[in-house]
Amino acid sequence: MLTKTPLDPWIYSKISGRVGMAGRLTRMMIESYQLHQLKATLALAAEKSPFYRRLLAGLALDKIGSLKDLRNIPFTTAADIKANSMGMLCVSQSEINRVVTLSSTGTTGRPKRVFFTTTDQELTRDFFRCGMSTLVQPGDRVLILLPGEVPGSVGHLLAEGLQRMGVHAVPHGIVQDARKTLEVMEREGINALVGIPTQVLALARFGPPGQNNYGLNVKNMLLSTDNLPRAIIAAIEKAWKCRVYNHYGMTEMGLGGGIECRARTGLHLREADLYFEIINPDSGENLPDGEEGELVFTTLTRQGMPLIRYRTGDLASFIPGPCPCGTVLKRLTRVRDRIRGRVPLGGGGYLSMSMLDEALFAVDGVINFKAAIGAALGPDRLSIEVQLAHWAGREVLDLISKSILSISVIVKNVHQGYLTLAPIQVDRSAALWPPAKRYIQAGDGCVPRTHF
Ligand SMILES: [Zn+2]
Known part of the structure; x- marks a missing residue:
């Protein structure tokens, strides 16, 4: 019997407000909570943010009666964040605890700046704690191969989340020299890690096939990126005899978006903090489960800089049917390509x-x-x-x-x-x-x- 994703009881607890209480999560519960939070987010944005006041002007926000009505709300894009990040704020600047500046991959344009309050960051830390319990347990020793020196950075929040569950986090940062990182793994008795696919592949392929024993104590790992190739999963699992889990997220989502359960047949999403849609990238129409399109999300609990129908530029689809782990949470396919x-x-x-x-x-x-x-x-x-x-x-x-x-x-x-x-x-x-x-x-x- 497969263990149900830990996101299920976590989301039940967040929605019901009954911390630590067991209960049966239903789609109806999730959707009525999401509708409530969506309306609160729209009201907050229209009241506090000059950008959203303009964007939402003339729309009958009080008439929104179902999640489908969200389809009448305009999209936001990366270009909006570049041009208006300050105007998207719903709190005073003194309440912002962390600003992430994302440089543009193109040749033109300003960088994107994304703002978080202390409360926003706590939501991320809590998601990391819950999500990681899919693959690690108290006493495990986890190497974090993500940038983590600055408080509030992805590696730092992850380390804090892991410490809360009694897991020993070993912050490392980006791998530059594979041999040195492998020596750290040996010295620290690492048995799980979180990293970027090509970086971990370089560790797993450091020695010739069959002769790389450094990573053999690693039992589980989480790889996070926009594309996690099957070929990389196969290579790492073969070299180290471990299990690879996929996480998907982006800074705009509050770093975390979704994580696979033990069934590893799709990503379960942070449905209490984020509302996801799949749209036809050309027409903007919502697509049914099973059809690939652009992933769009709306923040449900973000205070500093809510994002409404934000177009990620990433392609994915919802997987129809229930997950073998038995949750009612949705499943997203792995995100392989950008539009x-x-x-x-x-x-x-x-x-x-x-x-x-x-x-x-x-x-x-x-x-x-x-x-x-x-x-x-x-x-x-x-x-x-x-x-x-x-x-x-x-x-x-x-x-x-x-x-x-x-x-x-x-x-x-x-x-x-x-x-x-x-x-x-x-x-x-x-x-x-x-x-x-x-x-x-x-x-x-x-x-x-x-x-x-
Ligand atoms: Zn599942």
């Missing part, structure tokens, strides 16, 4: 980073790669630079080439003369590349296409 991350090819079809991820990370010895595509003249050219484990030989390059040519849209476009493949570049430096949003970049000398 703007799909590059159309001249001969038809599109290429995305997640397709390349599955092909390249399946090759043992690959620890990271960058991809660029574009053409100043003539057919598109796909360039790939890989970072290889120190033990990987030239034969790995042949395997990579073969693996790239297993992607049908690439084969089709190469055969039709719309795509060429540049020789693979190799970086063998021991220092890991700093983690960054991974997407297909515009090739040298190319005009970035609209979707970049």
Whole structure:
């Protein structure tokens, strides 16, 4: 019998206000609570924030009688945060405890600034405590491979959440030298970790296959990102004989969004703090469960800077039917691609980073790669630079080439003369590349296409 996600009793307790009391959560309970919180959030935003007062002007907020009525409320976007972050505040600046500045991946535009009060941060800490209890228990020793030096940063809040449940948190930060991090794991007796997929892959592939014993005490880990390739999960689980869980979240969500339960068949979401929708990115219409579209969320409990129908730019779908763990909470598919991350090819079809991820990370010895595509003249050219484990030989390059040519849209476009493949570049430096949003970049000398 599978253990039910710990989010279920946690959300029951938050909704019912009966802390620590067991009870049966129902969809009706969740939805009536969400409607109540949505109306409170809209009222707060319209009253306190100049940006939302303009956005919501003329809308009959008091007529909202069901979650469906939210469909009449306009969306907000990353561009709104860039242009109006101060105007979105619903508290005075003195009540803001943490500001996160997110630099833009594009070439233009201001950074995004996201504001949190002390209460907002407590909600995140509490979610981390609850979510992590899926995979760790009191007495475990968890290495945190996320930025965590500054109070309020993701690693710091996670460490605080873990300490509350009697788990020993070992803050580490981003991995730069795999050997040093593996030595820390050995010295600290680490048996669980939280990190970024490519970074943990570099640890798991540090030694040749079958000879990397450093991580063998790790039983469970949580990997968090926009895409967690199946090939990375398989490689890590094989090397370390552990279980990999997926978390999805973004700063705008209050860092945490959803986490897999022990069934690992989709992400359960923070439904007491966030209301999620899936929309058709072109029409803005809501899509039924099972159909992939853009993930949109509304904060239900955020005080400092509520976000209303915020378009994440990420693609996902709700999984129809109940989870094997027995909860009534929804399940979201893994988020693999961003809408703007799909590059159309001249001969038809599109290429995305997640397709390349599955092909390249399946090759043992690959620890990271960058991809660029574009053409100043003539057919598109796909360039790939890989970072290889120190033990990987030239034969790995042949395997990579073969693996790239297993992607049908690439084969089709190469055969039709719309795509060429540049020789693979190799970086063998021991220092890991700093983690960054991974997407297909515009090739040298190319005009970035609209979707970049
Ligand atoms: Zn479940």
